[in-house]
Amino acid sequence: MHYEVVIVGAGPAGLTTALFIKNRDVLIIEDHRRVGLPKHCTGLVGEYTAKILTSLTTNRIIDNKYYRIIFHTPKGPLSIESKDPLSYHVSRPLLEEKLLDRVLSSGHSVLTGVRAWPGSPGKPVVTRDREYKADIVVAADGPLSIYARKLLGRKPRFLVGVQRVYRASSVDPGAFHVFYSGETPWFFQWLVPLDSDRVLIGYAERPGVVLPLDKLAARMASVIGLSLGSPIESYGGLIPLNKPLRNPVYKDKFFFIGDSLPGTKPYTGGGLYGIARLAPLLGKSIDSGSINSFIREYRILRSRFYYEHLAATIARLIGYWRPAYITSKLYRAGLIDKSSYDNHLEIIVKALLRLDLLIKSLL
């Protein structure tokens, strides 16, 4: 069978790319039976991402807003607050469901419950019972991308994120908490209210590090004076650690997007920002046959992520909490604002200009 474009993976990256391809026939192949499931994401995004994702779907995908972020560091709790939302909670899988509705109504085909992989040359997409020819293949197949592994020989590196939704009372729904602890030196732990009765609590660490989540949750809840009830559901997934690919295009035919790149923010693992920035451009570029605008934007983001990767690596050596300490101080000094939620390089640059704060954070 032949399609002009085959997209492997119906996560936010694959679906958003498809939405912007208007003039070519597109087939999306998704391994799972239902898009968006199983869940894995915490769903926190900044204003830029929230705006793009709601403009593509509906305002209903944002089901909570946060006006306060509290970092629990060895130097005590440090908070950032604003009268406008600092961060938003995206309801997943509602995001994927709404993107899928739009993709289907634009006439594209979606196959679910089917796994795809690259075959021999001339067979860019193979499934259990079919081979697909395609002019373009979009590898939106997530953090373990079989296309990145087979075509580029990339070995995936990742952290494992584990989280659980609990019933809770005395919740301030407008504040989320980030905990730094020696148990999770490569990342952090989080407590994110979903509404005034439920919180999402989790941690991420290297593969093989398994922590007692209920115990961590009880400790986080007691620190902030929250009364925790029974767990409702558990889920998790992989947060890529690889640096973004030098070139997101392979042999002018295979395009990488989303966690297959990976386009995740190096310090927090947030991947929806990179998707909101790049996937519309990738879709438009495929449609027009000129990939320049996508490549230009990709290079800008990749060079920024390069420095952010470097900073995250250093933070893992000197204490993952230190960037949060610096961020809160810069914010309080009015040197950064909520737009820095997505631009950590800006925080790095401002921190280098305020050496006094940088030195204080190291003491």
Ligand SMILES: Cc1cc2nc3c(=O)[nH]c(=O)nc-3n(C[C@H](O)[C@H](O)[C@H](O)COP(=O)(O)OP(=O)(O)OC[C@H]3O[C@@H](n4cnc5c(N)ncnc54)[C@H](O)[C@@H]3O)c2cc1C
């Ligand atoms: C614990 C955790 C917390 C997170 N929290 C946040 C957060 O707060 N904010 C944020 O912005 N980001 C967060 N992320 C990251 C975010 O979820 C991802 O960046 C985002 O989902 C990536 O989208 P994607 O479409 O690239 O990949 P995915 O969402 O992984 O989708 C890939 C799709 O491809 C399918 N697939 C894979 N292989 C194949 C194949 N061979 N054939 C067919 N289909 C295939 C999969 O089934 C899946 O549906 C978090 C991730 C984790 C694990």
